[in-house]
Amino acid sequence: MISKTIIMFGIIIVLSSALTGVVVYHFTANSNQATMITKTATPTVFQGVTRTYYIASDEVKWNYAPTGMNVITGKPLANDSVTALYTQNGVDRIGSVYLKCLYRGYTDDTFTTLQPRTAQWEHLGVLGPVIHAEVGDTIKVVFKNDCRIPTSIHPHGVLYDKASEGAPYNDGVPDSEKPGEAIPPGGNFTYVWNVPERAGPGPHDPSSILWMYHSHVNEITDTSAGLVGPIIITRNGEANPDGTPKGVDREFVTLFTIFNETRSPYLADNIKTFTGEDMSQVNMTDPNFWESNLKYSINGYIFGNTPGLDMKQNTHVRWYVAGMGGESDIHSPHWHGNTLLIDGMRTDMVELLPMSMKVLDMYPDNVGTWLFHCHVNDHMQGGMLALYTVEKNNGTQGTNSSGENLKIGFSTDVANPTTGQPTQLKVDFINTPTNSIEEHVDYKVTVMKGTTQVYSTSLLHTADGSVTIPYQFQDVGSYQVVVEVDGIWFMPVSETAEFQINVASSYKLM
Numbered sequence: 397m398i399s400k401t402i403i404m405f406g407i408i409i410v411l412s413s414a415l416t417g418v419v420v421y422h423f424t425a426n427s428n429q430a431t432m433i434t435k436t437a438t439p440t441v442f443q444g445v446t447r448t449y450y451i452a453s454d455e456v457k458w459n460y461a462p463t464g465m466n467v468i469t470g471k472p473l474a475n476d477s478v479t480a481l482y483t484q485n486g487v488d489r490i491g492s493v494y495l496k497c498l499y500r501g502y503t504d505d506t507f508t509t510l511q512p513r514t515a516q517w518e519h520l521g522v523l524g525p526v527i528h529a530e531v532g533d534t535i536k537v538v539f540k541n542d543c544r545i546p547t548s549i550h551p552h553g554v555l556y557d558k559a560s561e562g563a564p565y566n567d568g569v570p571d572s573e574k575p576g577e578a579i580p581p582g583g584n585f586t587y588v589w590n591v592p593e594r595a596g597p598g599p600h601d602p603s604s605i606l607w608m609y610h611s612h613v614n615e616i617t618d619t620s621a622g623l624v625g626p627i628i629i630t631r632n633g634e635a636n637p638d639g640t641p642k643g644v645d646r647e648f649v650t651l652f653t654i655f656n657e658t659r660s661p662y663l664a665d666n667i668k669t670f671t672g673e674d675m676s677q678v679n680m681t682d683p684n685f686w687e688s689n690l691k692y693s694i695n696g697y698i699f700g701n702t703p704g705l706d707m708k709q710n711t712h713v714r715w716y717v718a719g720m721g722g723e724s725d726i727h728s729p730h731w732h733g734n735t736l737l738i739d740g741m742r743t744d745m746v747e748l749l750p751m752s753m754k755v756l757d758m759y760p761d762n763v764g765t766w767l768f769h770c771h772v773n774d775h776m777q778g779g780m781l782a783l784y785t786v787e788k789n790n791g792t793q794g795t796n797s798s799g800e801n802l803k804i805g806f807s808t809d810v811a812n813p814t815t816g817q818p819t820q821l822k823v824d825f826i827n828t829p830t831n832s833i834e835e836h837v838d839y840k841v842t843v844m845k846g847t848t849q850v851y852s853t854s855l856l857h858t859a860d861g862s863v864t865i866p867y868q869f870q871d872v873g874s875y876q877v878v879v880e881v882d883g884i885w886f887m888p889v890s891e892t893a894e895f896q897i898n899v900a901s902s903y904k905l906m
Contacts, residue, residue, distance in 0.1 A: 460483070460493075496622040530632055560576050597629070619721075648713070648714070719751065728770060732744075738754065820866055877894070
């Protein structure tokens with residue numbers, strides 16, 4: 397009967413996708429053959445803002461081990477023959493300090509004042525400034541080359557034309573139409589990149605994803621010199637005003653790579669500066685000389701010197717990890733002490749190839765200082781290790797208010813609530829001049845997770861000025877509790893206070 401219906405009338409079966417378009421299977425009369433017709437859907441176009449960054453490539457003396465210690469063992473680097481090979485200078489060893497060409501952020505197009513790197517991004521090390529954007533935005537990078545070599549900025553993932561690709565090669569396009577392919581020493585160029593939907597998170601991605609940018613004039617020597625940085629793109633509607641993802645308490649970007657300083661354009665300068673010898677006087681066939689110039693680094697730090705990998709217990713931490721380099725740059729970052737989620741799966745390690753870019757979410761519940769390292773044996777020996785710290789979160793309690801006459805106190809009956817655990821939200825209304833409980837208060841309590849309201853009371857009244865609200869948190873992460881006061885002693889009053897609660901998983905380590 398179905399075949400007969402198809403023959404008599406024809407059937408059109410439509411399979412559609414918002415991302416890939418529409419596929420139509422058309423069965424025509426007197427035929428059992430289907431003809432596939434593909435129609436491309438119009439992608440969603442989002443209107444965003446233009447985000448401008450001022451970035452220069454600068455020559456910097458970079459120290460791979462600034463503490464002089466193997467932070468993992470707590471011993472001086474000079475006291476061990478293995479760590480000394482990579483860090484101590486001499487007549488035929490450069491040591492731990494090298495002249496490099498790095499991307500650095502500035503406050504404006506005069507390139508006179510460096511953009512301060514806050515404690516939040518202290519861990520970036522050699523990486524250039526983070527470029528944050530939301531789907532629909534336009535990224536404008538005002539660039540200046542202050543290195544002695546030609547440099548560029550080539551981005552991954554975003555949408556660009558040939559002028560802003562930042563990569564010279566024989567593509568049939570005249571060099572005059574590709575001004576951003578190689579910026580000479582002292583030169584300037586403004587790169588413009590668009591952020592369409594296909595540059596942002598896919599259907600199964602978290603709310604933000606990682607791309608990288610790097611110089612591509614001579615990619616091998618340019619990246620060996622240190623010219624690399626991160627781009628973080630957030631899904632439309634899920635970004636804060638600064639482009640960072642909503643509901644994420646802490647972001648980390650970590651690059652696992654073996655910087656091969658023998659491939660750096662500054663090799664001769666580094667030999668002369670740090671060994672006191674000309675390049676011709678150094679035994680370039682010595683395998684230990686070559687090995688000493690391989691820096692098994694995380695963000696340009698070795699042997700635990702990466703700073704700033706600190707976070708609070710039971711918060712939402714997003715890790716962006718990337719790889720870069722040659723055939724030896726197959727890495728397996730591993731976190732001790734806590735687990736993460738990637739692609740809906742739980743893990744404590746991830747695989748990286750050169751220019752892999754991956755995103756993992758952590759909800760750290762295990763307080764302490766933990767090892768974070770590549771699990772490849774010789775990479776660990778060469779110093780591709782760091783420490784991260786989870787600080788105890790002492791729960792949510794305190795006093796806050798926007799007014800002078802009323803303070804709002806808030807606490808939970810358990811210091812660190814977990815998912816599914818019965819929890820009491822305690823609110824006290826305090827008369828500021830007398831520091832005593834304020835009676836007869838009209839109030840409303842709302843619980844938010846990011847931009848989503850997960851709980852709200854109606855407008856309520858308390859006669860005694862203290863209330864307890866039973867609640868169960870269903871998901872891990874950060875919540876905001878908003879307490880709004882509408883009246884005191886039946887007179888209109890407007891006061892608002894906000895508090896943060898960090899909720900952990902009810903799963904306990906065995």
